[in-house]
Amino acid sequence: MATELTIQIVTPFGQIFTGEVASCSLPGVEGHFQVLPFHADLVSLLEIGPIKLQLKDNSEKWLASSGGYCEVKDNQLKVIVESAEFAEKIDLKRAQAALKRAQERLKSHDKNIDITRAKMALARALNRIKVAQLSQSLH
Amino acid sequence: MANLREIRKRISSVKSTQQITKAMKMVAAAKLRRAQENILAFRPYAYELRSLIADLSAKVEDQTQVPLMTRRPVKKVLLVVVTADRGLCGAFNSNIVRHAAERINDYPEAEVELFMVGRKGLEFFQHRHVTINGQKINFFNDLAFGDALDLSETILRIYQEQNFDRVEFIYNEFKSAIQQNVIVEQFLPFVPDEEAEKSKEQVDFIYEPDKISILNAVIPKHLHVQVWRILLESNAAEQGARMTAMENATDNAEEMIHDLTIYYNRTRQASITTEISEIVSGAEALKES
Secondary structure: OOOOEEEEEEEOOEEEEEEEEEEEEEEEOOEEEEEOOOOOOEEEEEEEEEEEEEEOOOOEEEEEEEEEEEEEEOOEEEEEEOOEEEHHHOOHHHHHHHHHHHHHHHHOOOOOOOHHHHHHHHHHHHHHHHHHHHHHHHO | OOOHHHHHHHHHHHHHHHHHHHHHHHHHHHHHHHHHHHHHHHHHHHHHHHHHHHHHHHHOOOHHHOHHHOOOOOOEEEEEEEOOOOOOOOOHHHHHHHHHHHHHHOOOOOEEEEEEEOHHHHHHHOOOOOEEEEEEOOOHHHOOHHHHHHHHHHHHHHHHHOOOOEEEEEEEEEEEOOEEEEEEEEEEOOOOOHHHHHOOOOOOOEEEOOHHHHHHHHHHHHHHHHHHHHHHHHHHHHHHHHHHHHHHHHHHHHHHHHHHHHHHHHHHHHHHHHHHHHHHHHHHHHHHO
16 A cells, blocks of 8 residues: 555546645535545545645645545545636636626526526635635735 | 530539538548547546446445436436537438437337437427427537536436436447447436446445435536536537548549539530631632632
Protein backbone atom coordinates (compact mmCIF):
# COMPACT_ATOMS: atom_id res chain seq x y z
CA MET A 1 0.00 0.00 0.00
CA ALA A 2 1.23 3.38 -0.96
CA THR A 3 2.16 5.71 1.83
CA GLU A 4 1.36 8.89 -0.06
CA LEU A 5 -2.11 10.16 -0.69
CA THR A 6 -2.75 10.42 -4.41
CA ILE A 7 -5.74 12.27 -5.70
CA GLN A 8 -7.60 12.09 -8.96
CA ILE A 9 -10.25 14.60 -9.91
CA VAL A 10 -12.45 13.35 -12.73
CA THR A 11 -15.21 15.27 -14.51
CA PRO A 12 -17.19 14.51 -17.67
CA PHE A 13 -14.70 16.73 -19.50
CA GLY A 14 -11.71 14.65 -18.52
CA GLN A 15 -9.37 14.21 -15.63
CA ILE A 16 -8.49 17.69 -14.47
CA PHE A 17 -6.00 16.96 -11.73
CA THR A 18 -3.92 14.06 -10.55
CA GLY A 19 -0.98 13.89 -8.21
CA GLU A 20 0.24 13.44 -4.66
CA VAL A 21 -1.13 15.73 -1.98
CA ALA A 22 -0.62 16.18 1.74
CA SER A 23 -4.32 16.44 2.41
CA CYS A 24 -7.61 17.37 0.83
CA SER A 25 -10.75 19.03 2.21
CA LEU A 26 -14.06 18.11 0.65
CA PRO A 27 -17.66 19.36 0.92
CA GLY A 28 -19.45 16.17 2.04
CA VAL A 29 -23.25 16.08 2.28
CA GLU A 30 -22.95 15.56 6.01
CA GLY A 31 -20.41 18.32 6.48
CA HIS A 32 -16.99 19.28 5.27
CA PHE A 33 -14.27 16.78 6.01
CA GLN A 34 -10.57 16.36 5.45
CA VAL A 35 -8.79 13.37 3.97
CA LEU A 36 -5.26 12.67 5.19
CA PRO A 37 -2.97 9.77 4.25
CA PHE A 38 -4.22 6.40 5.61
CA HIS A 39 -7.80 7.52 5.77
CA ALA A 40 -10.31 4.68 6.20
CA ASP A 41 -11.97 3.40 3.04
CA LEU A 42 -14.87 5.67 2.36
CA VAL A 43 -17.51 6.55 -0.19
CA SER A 44 -19.21 9.87 0.37
CA LEU A 45 -21.53 12.10 -1.61
CA LEU A 46 -20.29 15.62 -2.19
CA GLU A 47 -22.26 18.84 -2.31
CA ILE A 48 -21.68 21.97 -4.31
CA GLY A 49 -18.78 23.61 -2.54
CA PRO A 50 -15.06 24.32 -2.40
CA ILE A 51 -12.38 21.64 -2.58
CA LYS A 52 -9.06 22.49 -0.97
CA LEU A 53 -5.88 20.65 -1.89
CA GLN A 54 -2.88 20.94 0.39
CA LEU A 55 0.05 20.18 -1.86
CA LYS A 56 3.29 18.58 -0.69
CA ASP A 57 5.13 21.92 -0.76
CA ASN A 58 2.48 23.23 1.63
CA SER A 59 0.89 25.46 -0.97
CA GLU A 60 -2.85 25.38 -1.29
CA LYS A 61 -5.07 25.00 -4.31
CA TRP A 62 -8.78 25.73 -4.32
CA LEU A 63 -11.37 24.40 -6.68
CA ALA A 64 -15.05 25.16 -7.06
CA SER A 65 -16.90 21.91 -7.51
CA SER A 66 -20.52 21.12 -8.22
CA GLY A 67 -21.52 17.93 -6.48
CA GLY A 68 -20.69 14.31 -7.06
CA TYR A 69 -18.98 11.79 -4.86
CA CYS A 70 -15.57 10.71 -3.67
CA GLU A 71 -14.02 7.36 -2.95
CA VAL A 72 -11.04 6.73 -0.69
CA LYS A 73 -9.27 3.40 -0.90
CA ASP A 74 -5.65 2.44 -0.23
CA ASN A 75 -4.49 6.05 -0.09
CA GLN A 76 -6.16 6.69 -3.42
CA LEU A 77 -8.68 9.48 -3.41
CA LYS A 78 -10.98 9.70 -6.40
CA VAL A 79 -13.16 12.76 -6.66
CA ILE A 80 -15.87 12.22 -9.25
CA VAL A 81 -17.77 15.47 -9.77
CA GLU A 82 -19.87 17.04 -12.50
CA SER A 83 -17.55 20.02 -12.69
CA ALA A 84 -14.48 21.35 -10.92
CA GLU A 85 -12.64 24.55 -11.71
CA PHE A 86 -9.39 25.80 -10.28
CA ALA A 87 -9.92 29.11 -8.50
CA GLU A 88 -7.49 30.97 -10.72
CA LYS A 89 -9.35 29.83 -13.83
CA ILE A 90 -12.76 30.98 -12.69
CA ASP A 91 -14.23 33.76 -14.78
CA LEU A 92 -15.59 36.04 -12.07
CA LYS A 93 -17.64 38.13 -14.48
CA ARG A 94 -19.36 35.07 -15.88
CA ALA A 95 -20.05 33.72 -12.41
CA GLN A 96 -21.57 37.03 -11.37
CA ALA A 97 -23.72 37.10 -14.48
CA ALA A 98 -24.90 33.56 -13.70
CA LEU A 99 -25.69 34.61 -10.14
CA LYS A 100 -27.77 37.52 -11.34
CA ARG A 101 -29.63 35.33 -13.81
CA ALA A 102 -30.42 32.75 -11.16
CA GLN A 103 -31.62 35.42 -8.72
CA GLU A 104 -33.88 36.95 -11.34
CA ARG A 105 -35.32 33.53 -12.13
CA LEU A 106 -36.10 32.88 -8.50
CA LYS A 107 -37.75 36.28 -8.14
CA SER A 108 -39.99 36.00 -11.18
CA HIS A 109 -43.15 34.03 -10.58
CA ASP A 110 -43.15 32.32 -13.95
CA LYS A 111 -44.59 28.84 -13.66
CA ASN A 112 -42.29 27.47 -16.34
CA ILE A 113 -39.24 27.98 -14.18
CA ASP A 114 -37.87 24.99 -12.40
CA ILE A 115 -37.21 26.25 -8.88
CA THR A 116 -34.85 23.45 -7.86
CA ARG A 117 -32.73 24.00 -10.92
CA ALA A 118 -32.60 27.73 -10.42
CA LYS A 119 -31.57 27.17 -6.80
CA MET A 120 -28.83 24.80 -7.88
CA ALA A 121 -27.57 27.32 -10.41
CA LEU A 122 -27.59 29.95 -7.66
CA ALA A 123 -25.58 27.71 -5.34
CA ARG A 124 -23.06 26.93 -8.07
CA ALA A 125 -22.60 30.60 -8.95
CA LEU A 126 -22.20 31.59 -5.28
CA ASN A 127 -19.66 28.84 -4.77
CA ARG A 128 -17.62 29.89 -7.80
CA ILE A 129 -17.57 33.51 -6.68
CA LYS A 130 -16.61 32.54 -3.15
CA VAL A 131 -13.76 30.30 -4.27
CA ALA A 132 -12.46 32.86 -6.76
CA GLN A 133 -12.46 35.65 -4.18
CA LEU A 134 -10.91 33.43 -1.58
CA SER A 135 -7.95 32.56 -3.75
CA GLN A 136 -7.52 36.20 -4.73
CA SER A 137 -7.34 37.30 -1.11
CA LEU A 138 -4.71 34.65 -0.41
CA HIS A 139 -2.37 35.85 -3.13
CA MET B 1 -27.29 19.12 -80.09
CA ALA B 2 -27.16 21.35 -77.03
CA ASN B 3 -25.55 24.67 -77.63
CA LEU B 4 -22.15 25.47 -76.22
CA ARG B 5 -23.21 28.20 -73.86
CA GLU B 6 -25.66 25.88 -72.13
CA ILE B 7 -23.03 23.21 -71.56
CA ARG B 8 -20.63 25.80 -70.17
CA LYS B 9 -23.30 27.03 -67.80
CA ARG B 10 -23.98 23.46 -66.69
CA ILE B 11 -20.29 22.79 -66.01
CA SER B 12 -19.86 25.89 -63.90
CA SER B 13 -22.99 25.09 -61.88
CA VAL B 14 -21.76 21.56 -61.17
CA LYS B 15 -18.41 23.03 -60.19
CA SER B 16 -19.91 25.36 -57.64
CA THR B 17 -21.99 22.52 -56.20
CA GLN B 18 -18.80 20.51 -55.91
CA GLN B 19 -17.18 23.33 -53.98
CA ILE B 20 -20.05 23.33 -51.53
CA THR B 21 -19.98 19.56 -50.99
CA LYS B 22 -16.22 19.69 -50.56
CA ALA B 23 -16.51 22.39 -47.91
CA MET B 24 -19.28 20.48 -46.13
CA LYS B 25 -17.12 17.40 -46.07
CA MET B 26 -14.26 19.33 -44.52
CA VAL B 27 -16.53 20.88 -41.88
CA ALA B 28 -17.99 17.47 -41.05
CA ALA B 29 -14.50 16.01 -40.66
CA ALA B 30 -13.49 18.76 -38.23
CA LYS B 31 -16.69 18.34 -36.23
CA LEU B 32 -16.23 14.59 -36.15
CA ARG B 33 -12.80 15.03 -34.63
CA ARG B 34 -14.20 17.29 -31.93
CA ALA B 35 -16.98 14.84 -31.15
CA GLN B 36 -14.47 12.02 -30.82
CA GLU B 37 -12.33 14.09 -28.46
CA ASN B 38 -15.37 14.69 -26.27
CA ILE B 39 -16.12 10.98 -26.19
CA LEU B 40 -12.58 10.18 -25.07
CA ALA B 41 -12.56 12.90 -22.41
CA PHE B 42 -15.68 11.74 -20.60
CA ARG B 43 -14.87 8.02 -20.57
CA PRO B 44 -13.02 7.89 -17.20
CA TYR B 45 -15.90 9.69 -15.50
CA ALA B 46 -18.47 7.31 -16.94
CA TYR B 47 -16.34 4.33 -15.97
CA GLU B 48 -16.02 5.41 -12.32
CA LEU B 49 -19.74 6.02 -11.99
CA ARG B 50 -20.61 2.72 -13.56
CA SER B 51 -18.38 0.70 -11.31
CA LEU B 52 -19.62 2.45 -8.17
CA ILE B 53 -23.24 1.81 -9.14
CA ALA B 54 -22.56 -1.82 -10.00
CA ASP B 55 -20.81 -2.26 -6.68
CA LEU B 56 -23.55 -0.59 -4.68
CA SER B 57 -26.45 -2.28 -6.42
CA ALA B 58 -24.84 -5.64 -5.72
CA LYS B 59 -24.64 -4.76 -2.02
CA VAL B 60 -28.13 -3.33 -1.69
CA GLU B 61 -30.58 -6.18 -1.16
CA ASP B 62 -33.81 -4.29 -1.24
CA GLN B 63 -33.98 -2.66 -4.63
CA THR B 64 -37.52 -1.42 -4.10
CA GLN B 65 -36.00 1.47 -2.19
CA VAL B 66 -34.36 2.66 -5.36
CA PRO B 67 -37.32 3.97 -7.41
CA LEU B 68 -35.36 4.35 -10.64
CA MET B 69 -34.49 0.65 -10.59
CA THR B 70 -37.96 -0.66 -9.84
CA ARG B 71 -39.45 -2.64 -12.68
CA ARG B 72 -43.17 -2.55 -13.37
CA PRO B 73 -45.37 -4.26 -15.95
CA VAL B 74 -44.90 -2.31 -19.17
CA LYS B 75 -48.09 -0.39 -19.95
CA LYS B 76 -46.70 2.96 -21.02
CA VAL B 77 -43.53 3.37 -23.04
CA LEU B 78 -41.59 6.47 -23.99
CA LEU B 79 -39.33 6.18 -27.03
CA VAL B 80 -36.65 8.82 -27.23
CA VAL B 81 -35.72 9.10 -30.89
CA VAL B 82 -32.40 10.77 -31.59
CA THR B 83 -31.99 12.12 -35.13
CA ALA B 84 -29.97 15.02 -36.49
CA ASP B 85 -31.04 18.63 -36.82
CA ARG B 86 -29.91 18.73 -40.40
CA GLY B 87 -30.09 16.56 -43.50
CA LEU B 88 -27.53 15.84 -46.21
CA CYS B 89 -26.08 12.97 -44.27
CA GLY B 90 -27.07 9.91 -46.25
CA ALA B 91 -29.45 7.42 -44.65
CA PHE B 92 -28.65 8.62 -41.12
CA ASN B 93 -32.06 10.09 -40.32
CA SER B 94 -34.21 7.72 -42.34
CA ASN B 95 -32.65 4.67 -40.66
CA ILE B 96 -33.58 5.99 -37.23
CA VAL B 97 -37.06 7.00 -38.27
CA ARG B 98 -37.71 3.58 -39.78
CA HIS B 99 -36.47 1.77 -36.68
CA ALA B 100 -38.57 3.98 -34.46
CA ALA B 101 -41.69 3.28 -36.49
CA GLU B 102 -40.98 -0.46 -36.25
CA ARG B 103 -40.32 -0.25 -32.53
CA ILE B 104 -43.74 1.26 -31.89
CA ASN B 105 -45.26 -1.91 -33.36
CA ASP B 106 -43.23 -4.03 -30.96
CA TYR B 107 -45.51 -2.86 -28.16
CA PRO B 108 -49.00 -3.77 -29.35
CA GLU B 109 -50.36 -3.90 -25.80
CA ALA B 110 -48.79 -0.78 -24.43
CA GLU B 111 -49.36 2.89 -24.96
CA VAL B 112 -46.32 4.32 -26.79
CA GLU B 113 -45.34 7.96 -26.90
CA LEU B 114 -42.37 9.59 -28.59
CA PHE B 115 -39.86 12.16 -27.46
CA MET B 116 -38.09 13.68 -30.43
CA VAL B 117 -34.50 14.78 -30.25
CA GLY B 118 -33.31 16.50 -33.43
CA ARG B 119 -35.37 18.45 -35.95
CA LYS B 120 -35.39 15.87 -38.76
CA GLY B 121 -37.15 13.18 -36.78
CA LEU B 122 -39.69 15.65 -35.46
CA GLU B 123 -40.50 16.80 -39.00
CA PHE B 124 -41.19 13.21 -39.98
CA PHE B 125 -43.37 12.17 -37.06
CA GLN B 126 -45.31 15.43 -36.77
CA HIS B 127 -47.57 14.34 -39.58
CA ARG B 128 -48.01 10.75 -38.47
CA HIS B 129 -50.52 9.27 -36.08
CA VAL B 130 -48.27 9.14 -33.04
CA THR B 131 -48.27 10.99 -29.75
CA ILE B 132 -45.28 13.26 -29.39
CA ASN B 133 -44.69 13.88 -25.73
CA GLY B 134 -41.89 16.37 -26.07
CA GLN B 135 -39.04 17.56 -28.19
CA LYS B 136 -35.56 19.01 -28.09
CA ILE B 137 -34.31 20.40 -31.38
CA ASN B 138 -31.72 22.70 -32.94
CA PHE B 139 -28.93 22.21 -30.42
CA PHE B 140 -26.53 19.80 -32.13
CA ASN B 141 -24.63 22.67 -33.69
CA ASP B 142 -23.06 23.62 -30.39
CA LEU B 143 -23.62 20.54 -28.35
CA ALA B 144 -22.62 20.93 -24.70
CA PHE B 145 -22.94 18.87 -21.53
CA GLY B 146 -25.69 21.28 -20.45
CA ASP B 147 -27.86 19.98 -23.29
CA ALA B 148 -27.46 16.41 -22.08
CA LEU B 149 -28.29 17.50 -18.54
CA ASP B 150 -31.36 19.33 -19.71
CA LEU B 151 -32.60 16.40 -21.80
CA SER B 152 -31.87 13.85 -19.12
CA GLU B 153 -33.68 15.84 -16.43
CA THR B 154 -36.65 16.41 -18.70
CA ILE B 155 -36.96 12.71 -19.41
CA LEU B 156 -36.58 11.77 -15.75
CA ARG B 157 -39.35 14.21 -14.90
CA ILE B 158 -41.64 12.83 -17.59
CA TYR B 159 -40.91 9.28 -16.40
CA GLN B 160 -41.75 10.06 -12.80
CA GLU B 161 -44.65 12.46 -13.23
CA GLN B 162 -46.49 10.80 -16.10
CA ASN B 163 -46.17 7.21 -14.90
CA PHE B 164 -44.19 5.73 -17.72
CA ASP B 165 -43.02 2.16 -17.12
CA ARG B 166 -40.15 2.15 -19.56
CA VAL B 167 -38.00 4.59 -21.49
CA GLU B 168 -35.95 3.55 -24.49
CA PHE B 169 -33.46 5.49 -26.58
CA ILE B 170 -33.14 4.91 -30.32
CA TYR B 171 -29.98 6.38 -31.74
CA ASN B 172 -27.13 5.91 -34.19
CA GLU B 173 -23.98 4.48 -32.72
CA PHE B 174 -20.69 5.63 -34.16
CA LYS B 175 -18.80 2.66 -35.58
CA SER B 176 -16.55 4.40 -38.06
CA ALA B 177 -16.84 7.31 -40.46
CA ILE B 178 -18.58 5.07 -42.96
CA GLN B 179 -20.61 2.88 -40.62
CA GLN B 180 -23.38 3.64 -38.18
CA ASN B 181 -25.47 1.17 -36.23
CA VAL B 182 -28.97 1.83 -35.00
CA ILE B 183 -29.17 1.00 -31.30
CA VAL B 184 -32.28 0.54 -29.18
CA GLU B 185 -31.32 0.90 -25.55
CA GLN B 186 -33.34 0.66 -22.36
CA PHE B 187 -32.84 3.81 -20.34
CA LEU B 188 -35.33 3.45 -17.52
CA PRO B 189 -35.88 1.61 -15.25
CA PHE B 190 -32.18 1.54 -14.70
CA VAL B 191 -30.42 -1.84 -15.06
CA PRO B 192 -26.95 -2.06 -13.54
CA ASP B 193 -24.13 -3.43 -15.60
CA GLU B 194 -23.91 -7.21 -15.28
CA GLU B 195 -20.26 -7.45 -16.16
CA ALA B 196 -19.03 -4.82 -13.79
CA GLU B 197 -20.98 -6.50 -11.02
CA LYS B 198 -18.74 -9.54 -11.15
CA SER B 199 -15.76 -7.45 -10.17
CA LYS B 200 -17.37 -6.44 -6.88
CA GLU B 201 -14.79 -6.24 -4.20
CA GLN B 202 -15.18 -7.22 -0.62
CA VAL B 203 -13.97 -3.94 0.81
CA ASP B 204 -15.73 -2.48 3.78
CA PHE B 205 -16.27 1.09 2.88
CA ILE B 206 -17.73 3.67 5.17
CA TYR B 207 -20.76 4.99 3.35
CA GLU B 208 -21.76 8.55 3.92
CA PRO B 209 -24.74 8.80 4.01
CA ASP B 210 -26.04 5.22 3.59
CA LYS B 211 -25.76 3.01 0.49
CA ILE B 212 -29.31 3.53 -0.68
CA SER B 213 -29.11 7.31 -0.51
CA ILE B 214 -25.84 7.25 -2.39
CA LEU B 215 -27.33 4.99 -5.02
CA ASN B 216 -30.37 7.23 -5.37
CA ALA B 217 -28.13 10.26 -5.77
CA VAL B 218 -25.68 8.68 -8.16
CA ILE B 219 -28.07 6.97 -10.58
CA PRO B 220 -29.42 10.26 -12.01
CA LYS B 221 -25.82 11.39 -12.52
CA HIS B 222 -25.12 8.15 -14.33
CA LEU B 223 -28.19 8.71 -16.49
CA HIS B 224 -27.00 12.23 -17.37
CA VAL B 225 -23.75 10.67 -18.50
CA GLN B 226 -25.60 8.08 -20.57
CA VAL B 227 -27.57 10.80 -22.33
CA TRP B 228 -24.35 12.73 -22.93
CA ARG B 229 -22.78 9.61 -24.37
CA ILE B 230 -25.74 8.97 -26.64
CA LEU B 231 -25.76 12.56 -27.90
CA LEU B 232 -22.02 12.45 -28.54
CA GLU B 233 -22.28 9.10 -30.32
CA SER B 234 -25.15 10.31 -32.44
CA ASN B 235 -23.34 13.53 -33.24
CA ALA B 236 -20.17 11.70 -34.20
CA ALA B 237 -22.18 9.27 -36.32
CA GLU B 238 -24.00 12.15 -37.99
CA GLN B 239 -20.78 13.92 -38.88
CA GLY B 240 -19.30 10.67 -40.14
CA ALA B 241 -22.35 9.99 -42.28
CA ARG B 242 -22.30 13.52 -43.64
CA MET B 243 -18.60 13.28 -44.38
CA THR B 244 -19.11 10.10 -46.40
CA ALA B 245 -22.19 11.42 -48.18
CA MET B 246 -20.41 14.62 -49.12
CA GLU B 247 -17.35 12.78 -50.28
CA ASN B 248 -19.52 10.70 -52.61
CA ALA B 249 -21.23 13.83 -53.83
CA THR B 250 -17.88 15.47 -54.53
CA ASP B 251 -16.72 12.41 -56.47
CA ASN B 252 -19.95 12.32 -58.45
CA ALA B 253 -19.57 15.98 -59.29
CA GLU B 254 -16.03 15.34 -60.45
CA GLU B 255 -17.25 12.60 -62.75
CA MET B 256 -20.02 14.79 -64.10
CA ILE B 257 -17.61 17.62 -64.80
CA HIS B 258 -15.35 15.21 -66.64
CA ASP B 259 -18.18 13.86 -68.81
CA LEU B 260 -19.55 17.31 -69.48
CA THR B 261 -16.13 18.63 -70.47
CA ILE B 262 -15.68 15.82 -72.98
CA TYR B 263 -19.16 16.46 -74.31
CA TYR B 264 -18.39 20.19 -74.50
CA ASN B 265 -15.19 19.62 -76.48
CA ARG B 266 -16.89 17.22 -78.86
CA THR B 267 -19.69 19.66 -79.49
CA ARG B 268 -17.19 22.47 -80.05
CA GLN B 269 -15.19 20.38 -82.51
CA ALA B 270 -18.34 19.27 -84.31
CA SER B 271 -19.41 22.85 -84.78
CA ILE B 272 -15.96 23.84 -86.02
CA THR B 273 -16.00 20.94 -88.47
CA THR B 274 -19.40 21.99 -89.72
CA GLU B 275 -18.22 25.55 -90.12
CA ILE B 276 -15.10 24.50 -92.04
CA SER B 277 -17.02 22.22 -94.34
CA GLU B 278 -19.51 25.02 -94.95
CA ILE B 279 -16.69 27.44 -95.85
CA VAL B 280 -14.94 24.89 -98.04
CA SER B 281 -18.07 23.96 -99.91
CA GLY B 282 -18.89 27.65 -100.28
CA ALA B 283 -15.44 28.28 -101.77
CA GLU B 284 -15.80 25.31 -104.08
CA ALA B 285 -19.10 26.62 -105.30
CA LEU B 286 -17.57 30.04 -106.01
CA LYS B 287 -14.63 28.47 -107.93
CA GLU B 288 -16.92 26.49 -110.19
CA SER B 289 -18.97 29.47 -111.24
